[in-house]
Amino acid sequence: MRTITILYLLKIQIMVSSIMGIEESYDVVVIGAGNGGLAATARLVLSGVKVLLIEQHNLPGGFASSFVRGRFEFETSLHELEGYGPANDPGSVRRLFEKRLNIDAEFLEVPEAYRVITKDIDAILPFGREAFINEVEKQVPGSKESVMNFFSLADDINAAFRYIGKSQGRPDQQELLKNHSNFLKTAAYSAQEVENALNIPKKAQDIINAYWCYIGLPMNRMNFTLYAAMASSYIDRGAYIPKLRSTEFTLALDKRIRELGGEILYNTRVEKILVENAKVLGVETSNGDKIKTKQVISNASQTLVYNKLIYPKSEVPEIAYKEVNSRIHGLSAFVVYLGLEKSAEELGINEYSYFIMDEMDTETLYHQWDSLGVPKGQATVCLNVANPSASPPGTSILYITTLFQPGAWKDVKPEDYVKVKNEIAKGLIVDFEKATGISVMDHIEEFEVATPQTFARYSRTYNGIIYGYEPESWDSLVPRLMMMNDHYYIEGLEFAGGFGRRAHGYSSAINDGELAALFVLNKLQVKIGVGVNK
Amino acid sequence: MTEKEDKLNITVKSNNKDLYSFMKLVPTRKKRIEKASNAPITSDPINQLARKLHPERQHMVISEIRDETKTTKTFKLIPDPDSDTKELAYFRAGQYLSLKVVVDGVLITRPYSISSSPTDALNGFYEITIRKESHGFLTGHVWEHWKVGTKVESSGPEGFFYYEPIRDAGTIVAIGGGSGVTPFRSMAKAIINGTLDAKMVLLYGSSDEHDIIYYNEFKEIEEKYPDKIKVVFVLSCAEVTLKGCEKGLISTDIIKKYAEKDDNSFFICGPQVMYDFIDKELEKLDVPLKRIRKEAYGEIKDILKYPGFPQEVAGKTFKIKVKIGNISKEIPAIATESVLVALERANLAPPSKCRSGECGFCRSLLISGDVYISSKCDGRRAADNKFNFFHPCSSYPISNLEIDIPRDA
Structure with a gap:
């Protein structure tokens, strides 16, 4: 009994000290230090706003993270960063990280776009538009013109997105009709519909559709504008990875945020967003802190905020539940992390990124993820090909990723969990070996698997989802951006991240975080007159 | 031909249909939202299973104590009926529990391997076997105070010391x-x-x-x-x-x-x-x-013997300025004890589990000063190293320090 009393007293002491440890009131409280939350916080403190960032884990990044096993440090989820780009043609992420925030993180260029292996294709695609188109032509003679048109259409789409972004969700219809007609005419269609209209031969489609798993919905449901923007960005600007895994840039952001006067509270979970009369009043944390703020930016999804965080529940408007329920929740992932006792050269791993699919029938592949089994589709990365120092000399890191509907895992019993995940992992390794002729199984020194449960464990996203809402045309970037002002049901509640306006992926979440910050800055300037320039 | 005419002009279905489809995007989305269910989502089976596999803490009570040797006892632990722990997490043979115990008014953690089988966990119990150490801070307390009925708090099963069929030999x-x-x-x-x-x-x-x-x-x-x-x-x-x-x-x-x-x-x-x-x-x-x-190396007891440890600081006591949130406090720290021990003595400890530099739960920021870390227990990420994050459980103060530590959740 004595033990309990002392524990109890200690807890009280800790609680009291923790409340004293935090100031009571902030201009903005950001919930979650994932890509979106970090970018939003960094952008806000850059303008001198008083921000508290609260993160449940003891380090930033969310899925943008890394972990150590033995002498290996694995990248948790990133394959390759889109939107970074070379110094002479920086993408949105590089412009934010380098120019505006000047963070201390080194990025390395990925050498080639990808190697795609299906039953009837085995091709290595280079970065650079011309080289890429030529390689597709080599693989599929006669495809050149149609693939060129794909990219030219992508240019029009990117120009239109820039225009819509500038218009803050209120584009002028006449302007769109006059200067962005190709965009208008494709915005409502799936990637498959437009690729067919462009007369891209089926086999060439299979090759250029390889990035589909980064969004994770079949090409007959994936919105074309989204796919074209992503694929063209990769091919034109190349892909980059942080040298010291994603933890490097998330810690660089953490550092910059604190240098600029932002506060970050780790190991603390926001349990309630306090709302009264449809206005945010503050947040309450797992440690019992009550923090006043009129403005919250949530890196946690709308699904979690409306179903779990808003307090009292009576403050959740019916339309918010409807909005969440109307949307299609995205997929979770399954990753096999391998620390190999031989170098990439010794093993014959020459490419950084492998897309290995039985056949590129994306709808069939997508539905494999509904049930437990070995999916016949994987995206596999060997870090050392782009980053020779990623592991000690004479070793290499290979990780194999596939996706799953979280529901496929819902009936797995704890006592069967290891067996289930190992069977899938083994199947994926064998499939990689078969497709490439590279021997991996006999060289495993470190082995780890992440399942939807693992992603749920660390992030607590709804059902362990790693992607956001599925961007079918009706819920793709265009309608999301054009309707973004309709979704403010509660005053002072803004969202940022992979469930946001730009759909999922690292760069989309980062860009959305910055966008959320700009909206909030705009609002705060009017209300409390915060200076924006520093 | 002018540039304008040369430009691609896409038609997916027909010019009118394509434009009409665009015009319908926002109304369609509005309609789908309006027609959707207004029922809150109440179940999340994947998070539920995640919490079953990896509970943040488990509240147990000692149901049986067996003497193994003169200095060793096995404690059988079952869920504490007065707590919200209704079942014990399944684990992989070789994993440990991080016990959380108050000894002489100080809250400490200690990792102990589970000595019973994973199947026993499904049957509602764990066993841990503890040997009394001659100067053991925790084991002295255990021998004196742990009886049948004593409540014990632990983490979920932790650690990577288990057989992995895909990697390991037969x-x-x-x-x-x-x-x-x-x-x-x-x-x-x-x-x-x-x-x-x-x-x-x-x-x-x-x-x-x-x-x-x-x-x-x-x-x-x-x-x-x-x-x-x-x-x-x-x-x-x-x-x-x-x-x-x-x-x-x-x-x-x-x-x-x-x-x-x-x-x-x-x-x-x-x-x-x-x-x-x-x-x-x-x-x-x-x-x-x-x-x-x-298995994780464990907290180093005789740090003076490790290569590169500066012998001249032996016997010295340094000051650590500890920041938690916005409060800060100065505490003493003995050079030959880990920073975590110094924090525990001051009742300021961040969460900890492995006490071997491996799990990262005590991960903190070193604002200034120097610590000694043995290569045997250096589980930091490369970026942690770059940005001065360290694991207090496997770091020894060799100067005055200023550190920022996370709160216990």
């Missing part, structure tokens, strides 16, 4: 020293009840026959399952009277004698001196690294 050559044998009891039980598909040769070092834990149990298992389990007791005392034991330390000769085939994965758990010794022995045998698994 035979586990388990090298255990002293109370380091406890995870191998769990593995042996898992092997004989069929949940772990491997064979085991246990080379178990003790100082003398009275120090052997689970002697009768291992003998029985070996007799009943000769195809699966082989146990070799290795005694380091001058005179060995117990029949069938090996004498001395677990050397290459003994390893070669019992670990015959090549299909072996070495699993090592014991005191730090044993790790250092076995490392050299396995090196002689040219065992590849992928065939060697070691």
Whole structure:
């Protein structure tokens, strides 16, 4: 009994000290230090706003993270960063990280776009538009013109997105009709519909559709504008990875945020967003802190905020539940992390990124993820090909990723969990070996698997989802951006991240975080007159 | 042709249909939202399973205490009926629990391997086996205070010291020293009840026959399952009277004698001196690294002996300025004790589990000053190193420090 009393007293002491440890009131409280939350916080403190960032884990990044096993440090989820780009043609992420925030993180260029292996294709695609188109032509003679048109259409789409972004969700219809007609005419269609209209031969489609798993919905449901923007960005600007895994840039952001006067509270979970009369009043944390703020930016999804965080529940408007329920929740992932006792050269791993699919029938592949089994589709990365120092000399890191509907895992019993995940992992390794002729199984020194449960464990996203809402045309970037002002049901509640306006992926979440910050800055300037320039 | 005419002009279905489809996007989305269910989402099976596999804490009560040797007891733990712990998390044989105990008014953690089998967890109990150390801060308290009915709080199952069929060889050559044998009891039980598909040769070092834990149990298992389990007791005392034991330390000769085939994965758990010794022995045998698994090194007790530790700070006490949130406090820290111990003495400790620099739960920011970290316990990420994050459990102060630590959740 004595033990309990002392524990109890200690807890009280800790609680009291923790409340004293935090100031009571902030201009903005950001919930979650994932890509979106970090970018939003960094952008806000850059303008001198008083921000508290609260993160449940003891380090930033969310899925943008890394972990150590033995002498290996694995990248948790990133394959390759889109939107970074070379110094002479920086993408949105590089412009934010380098120019505006000047963070201390080194990025390395990925050498080639990808190697795609299906039953009837085995091709290595280079970065650079011309080289890429030529390689597709080599693989599929006669495809050149149609693939060129794909990219030219992508240019029009990117120009239109820039225009819509500038218009803050209120584009002028006449302007769109006059200067962005190709965009208008494709915005409502799936990637498959437009690729067919462009007369891209089926086999060439299979090759250029390889990035589909980064969004994770079949090409007959994936919105074309989204796919074209992503694929063209990769091919034109190349892909980059942080040298010291994603933890490097998330810690660089953490550092910059604190240098600029932002506060970050780790190991603390926001349990309630306090709302009264449809206005945010503050947040309450797992440690019992009550923090006043009129403005919250949530890196946690709308699904979690409306179903779990808003307090009292009576403050959740019916339309918010409807909005969440109307949307299609995205997929979770399954990753096999391998620390190999031989170098990439010794093993014959020459490419950084492998897309290995039985056949590129994306709808069939997508539905494999509904049930437990070995999916016949994987995206596999060997870090050392782009980053020779990623592991000690004479070793290499290979990780194999596939996706799953979280529901496929819902009936797995704890006592069967290891067996289930190992069977899938083994199947994926064998499939990689078969497709490439590279021997991996006999060289495993470190082995780890992440399942939807693992992603749920660390992030607590709804059902362990790693992607956001599925961007079918009706819920793709265009309608999301054009309707973004309709979704403010509660005053002072803004969202940022992979469930946001730009759909999922690292760069989309980062860009959305910055966008959320700009909206909030705009609002705060009017209300409390915060200076924006520093 | 002008540039304008040369430009691609896409038609997907027809010009009118394409534009009309665009105009319908926002109305369609509005309609879909309006028509959707207004029911809140109340279930999240994946998070539920995640929490079952990895509970943040487990509240238990001691239901039985068994004397194993003069200095060793096994504690049987069952869910505390007064708590919200209704079942115990399943685990992989070899994993540990981080116990959270208040000793003399100080809240500390200690990792202990689970010595019962994973199947036992499904039947509602764990066992941990603890040896009393001569100057043990926790074990003294345990011997004095732990009775049947005492409440015990722990983490979920933690650690990576388990058999991994995709990576490991068919035979586990388990090298255990002293109370380091406890995870191998769990593995042996898992092997004989069929949940772990491997064979085991246990080379178990003790100082003398009275120090052997689970002697009768291992003998029985070996007799009943000769195809699966082989146990070799290795005694380091001058005179060995117990029949069938090996004498001395677990050397290459003994390893070669019992670990015959090549299909072996070495699993090592014991005191730090044993790790250092076995490392050299396995090196002689040219065992590849992928065939060697070691339990976390544990908190280093004699840091002065480690290469590179600045001897001149021995006996010194430094000051640590500790920041938690916006409060800061200055505490003393002895150079030969980890920063975590200093924080625990001041009741300021961040969460911790492995106490070996591996799990990262105590991860904190070093704002200024220098710490010593042994390469044996350096589990930092490369970026942690770059941005001065460190693990207080495996770092020793060698100057005054200023640190920022996370709160206990």
